[in-house]
Amino acid sequence: MNYILEARGIKKNGATDERIKSLSIDLMAKESLAIVGIQRGIIKSIRDILSGNSTFDSGELFINGLNSKYGKTKAHIGLVSTDYGLDPRFTVLENLNLYANYFSLDKSEYKKQKEHLLKEYNLESALEKLPCELSLIEILKILIIRATIPSPEIIIAEEPAGLSASSRRSYLDLLRQATKGRRALVYLTTHTINIESYFSRVAVFFQGEIVCEGPPDKLIEERVGQVVAIFSTKDRDKDYYIKKIKADHSYQIINNKIRLYLSNKMDLNEAMEFLPGENLIYRQSRLEDVLVKMQGPKALEEV
Amino acid sequence: MIRALRFKKKGLLNFYTPNINSLVFTKRNYKAYKKQLITSLLQTVAEPTLYFLIFSYGISLFLGAQHAYIEFLFPGYIAFCGFNLGFIESSFGVSRRLADRGVFESIKLSPINLEDIAFSELAWSTLRALFCQISIVLVYIFFTRSLQWSLVSIIFMGALCSWLGAAMGLITLSLSKKPGTASYIQSLFILPFSAVSGVFFPVEQLPRGIEALLFIAPFTHATSIIRSALEGGFNSIFYVQIAILFSFLVFLTNVSVTMFASKLK
Numbered sequence: 001m002n003y004i005l006e007a008r009g010i011k012k013n014g015a016t017d018e019r020i021k022s023l024s025i026d027l028m029a030k031e032s033l034a035i036v037g038i039q040r041g042i043i044k045s046i047r048d049i050l051s052g053n054s055t056f057d058s059g060e061l062f063i064n065g066l067n068s069k070y071g072k073t074k075a076h077i078g079l080v081s082t083d084y085g086l087d088p089r090f091t092v093l094e095n096l097n098l099y100a101n102y103f104s105l106d107k108s109e110y111k112k113q114k115e116h117l118l119k120e121y122n123l124e125s126a127l128e129k130l131p132c133e134l135s136l137i138e139i140l141k142i143l144i145i146r147a148t149i150p151s152p153e154i155i156i157a158e159e160p161a162g163l164s165a166s167s168r169r170s171y172l173d174l175l176r177q178a179t180k181g182r183r184a185l186v187y188l189t190t191h192t193i194n195i196e197s198y199f200s201r202v203a204v205f206f207q208g209e210i211v212c213e214g215p216p217d218k219l220i221e222e223r224v225g226q227v228v229a230i231f232s233t234k235d236r237d238k239d240y241y242i243k244k245i246k247a248d249h250s251y252q253i254i255n256n257k258i259r260l261y262l263s264n265k266m267d268l269n270e271a272m273e274f275l276p277g278e279n280l281i282y283r284q285s286r287l288e289d290v291l292v293k294m295q296g297p298k299a300l301e302e303v
Numbered sequence: 304m305i306r307a308l309r310f311k312k313k314g315l316l317n318f319y320t321p322n323i324n325s326l327v328f329t330k331r332n333y334k335a336y337k338k339q340l341i342t343s344l345l346q347t348v349a350e351p352t353l354y355f356l357i358f359s360y361g362i363s364l365f366l367g368a369q370h371a372y373i374e375f376l377f378p379g380y381i382a383f384c385g386f387n388l389g390f391i392e393s394s395f396g397v398s399r400r401l402a403d404r405g406v407f408e409s410i411k412l413s414p415i416n417l418e419d420i421a422f423s424e425l426a427w428s429t430l431r432a433l434f435c436q437i438s439i440v441l442v443y444i445f446f447t448r449s450l451q452w453s454l455v456s457i458i459f460m461g462a463l464c465s466w467l468g469a470a471m472g473l474i475t476l477s478l479s480k481k482p483g484t485a486s487y488i489q490s491l492f493i494l495p496f497s498a499v500s501g502v503f504f505p506v507e508q509l510p511r512g513i514e515a516l517l518f519i520a521p522f523t524h525a526t527s528i529i530r531s532a533l534e535g536g537f538n539s540i541f542y543v544q545i546a547i548l549f550s551f552l553v554f555l556t557n558v559s560v561t562m563f564a565s566k567l568k
Contacts, residue, residue: 053411054568074414084412085405089335095409098334101327102413131405146409 003062004029004076004153004184010049010059017041021208023049023059027154032176032185034195036291037205043158043188044083046205050186051079051156064153075103078147080157080175082139086131092142093127096149103150110149117145121174136160137167144178155179159189172198192287196220202287206294216287224261224289225249227268229282231275232257244274254297261285261293319560325419328410332400332427347392347431351384352438358503360446377443378529379502381436381461386497386522387489388432389468394476394485396431397424397563402482407567417564421473424563425556428469429462436461456532463552464525468493470555477562501526521551 003026010023018041027033037043048054049061052074063073086095100110118124121141126134134142140160147155157175159168172187172194179185187199195202196216203213212219220226233241238258245251245260252259262271268282336343358380359373366372400406410420440458444450475488499513500506500522506514517523524544531541 051412071416072414074412079412083404084408087331087405087409088403089338089406094334098331099409099413101330102410102415104324104327 002029003027004064005050005186006060006062007050008060010056010061012045012049012054012056014045015041018045019208020045020049020056023205023210025203025210025213027184027186029153029182029184031201032179032187032199033201033203034187034189034199035203035205035210036189036192036195036287040161040190042205042208043190047079047081047156047158047188051077053079053084075150076153078150078152078155078178080140080143080147080155082136082143082160083158084143086139086142086146088131091128091130092123092134095131095142096146099146100149105150113149113151114145117148120177121145136163137170140171141174144174148178148183153182154184154186156186157188159187165193169194192291196287204290204294211294212290219290220285220287224285224293225263226285227262227271227282228285228289229260229262229271229275229280230257231260231280233279241275250293252293252296254292259289259292261289319418319422319557321422322416322419325415325423326426328415328420328423329427329430331410332424333430336431344434347388348435348438351388351435352442355380355384355439356442373443373446376503377439378457378533379500379526381439381457382464382500382522382525382529383497383502384435384439385432385461385464386468386471386525387493388435389428389465389470390472390475390485390489390493392428392431393424393469393472393559394489396428397473398476398482398485411567417567418560420567421560421563422556425466425469425473425559428472429465432465432468433458433462436465453533453535457529460525460529460532463548464529467521467525467548467552467555470552470559473559473563474555477559477566496520497522501530521548524548 005025005027007023007025010020012018012020017039020042023046025033025035035043035046037046045054049056052063052068052071061068061073064076066073066076086092087098090098096114100107100114118127121144123138123141123145126138126142131139131142144155144157147157155175155178159171163171175185175187176198185199187195189195192202200215201213202216202219203210204219205211212223214222238253241258242251249263250261260271260275262268271282272280355376359376362372362376407420411417436458440454444454471493472485475485479485496517499509500517500520506517506523509517524547528541528544528548531537531544
């Protein structure tokens with residue numbers, strides 16, 4: 001298999017919220033993978049390791065067949081992260097020119113590509129602005145353009161904090177646009193909103209390691225089933241319901257509500273017969289439920 | 304001893320080989336400098352040149368000997384400015400760039416090594432000090448009306464002094480945990496040591512003990528070398544001092560590059 005990114009058993013010690021016990025992922029051309037984790041510190045650790053900006057204690061990382069330990073992998077990666085922002089002293093145009101200089105790109109080719117990208121992302125009017133004069137979504141657009149200018153095979157993008165729902169969708173659309181063709185995408189986020197519709201694969205990171213990985217639909221079906229029922233009941237009836245469901249289904253009690261993950265053994269009609277009619281919500285399972293089932297109520301807060 | 308072992312562990316004793324590609328970051332700094340040209344020139348070129356003008360012209364007048372003091376002050380002042388401006392740029396200037404999020408972050412995404420980035424900072428600090436040294440040379444030429452080839456070698460040696468100061472500044476910045484540490488080092492060590500190393504008056508006039516102490520500092524050798532070059536005194540002591548200065552230069556460049564690269568990680 002020709003993987004563009006191969007991480008094998010990467011381990012990194014550090015503070016609890018940054019420690020990586022084991023990171024093993026692989027990615028082929030055109031694939032898009034979302035790594036979902038609850039702690040921002042871990043997300044940053046993974047981002048820095050994959051993009052070649054941080055070392056790790058053990059394991060191996062290959063980018064386009066090159067071992068990251070010997071360097072030279074950065075030319076194959078485009079990183080989109082507000083932590084690696086624009087040079088505040090220079091305008092947008094100067095920032096892009098500087099970046100192209102750092103990569104020693106061919107001037108005429110760079111000029112063509114830059115013009116095309118600026119037009120495509122509708123940023124021609126922002127060229128002479130300083131980074132501090134731009135909105136967050138404009139900054140993200142520039143960061144995407146900057147990342148794609150050296151024509152990398154992989155884009156590693158991190159979701160910035162404080163993105164509104166509509167901006168998040170625009171950001172994901174922009175990333176999808178940037179990775180059309182053969183380019184692969186790794187997206188790092190702390191939640192699962194919009195992930196199912198944008199990514200071909202999802203890896204859930206929990207307690208320092210990837211606990212499950214696969215296409216979103218498959219993950220949902222395997223981990224939480226097709227349907228989730230959420231209901232509240234009086235305390236004296238709780239034991240009755242739990243006894244009835246615990247043999248065949250998994251459940252959680254969060255905020256005094258029982259979250260029941262209906263296994264494929266039972267269909268919804270069957271379940272409806274024994275569940276209390278009042279205060280019952282049932283819906284199709286989502287990726288968010290996978291995270292909540294694994295990580296508990298904290299994942300709900302994050303969502 | 305423990306510190307030396309830690310240095311070895313961090314790779315400080317490894318030998319750094321400069322990479323010419325890294326100078327794109329020096330170019331970045333030059334572009335940022337050009338954006339605030341007037342302020343930058345006033346601070347690092349006009350002020351030191353003005354001091355040189357006032358000291359040399361004023362004291363020469365006071366002594367009643369035309370150009371006597373300018374001839375004495377000029378070589379030492381070239382070294383003095385080099386050390387101090389090199390140190391200031393690589394400690395305060397780099398520290399400011401570290402605080403501006405996005406400056407180092409964007410180059411860190413490129414294939415340029417962290418060691419190369421550190422090297423390019425040394426090159427930029429040297430270049431910035433060189434602007435001032437050239438301005439002082441021009442003032443010297445204007446007053447003494449003497450245009451000689453030895454001035455070229457003086458500019459070159461002045462650049463070596465700036466490089467040495469820049470390496471010290473980068474080491475200080477890499478070691479300091481608080482932003483103000485560099486200013487203590489600058490005020491308590493770099494400035495007084497470089498000032499008494501034969502810049503404003505001959506070292507021989509100092510007490511024997513202090514003279515011996517100054518011998519181990521690179522400033523004294525740098526000042527003396529530039530003075531010898533101006534006077535054409537290329538004797539054996541000159542070459543010994545050149546060797547001492549180069550040893551300091553190679554060692555401090557290596558240490559500063561490795562330490563700053565480690566800080567950038």
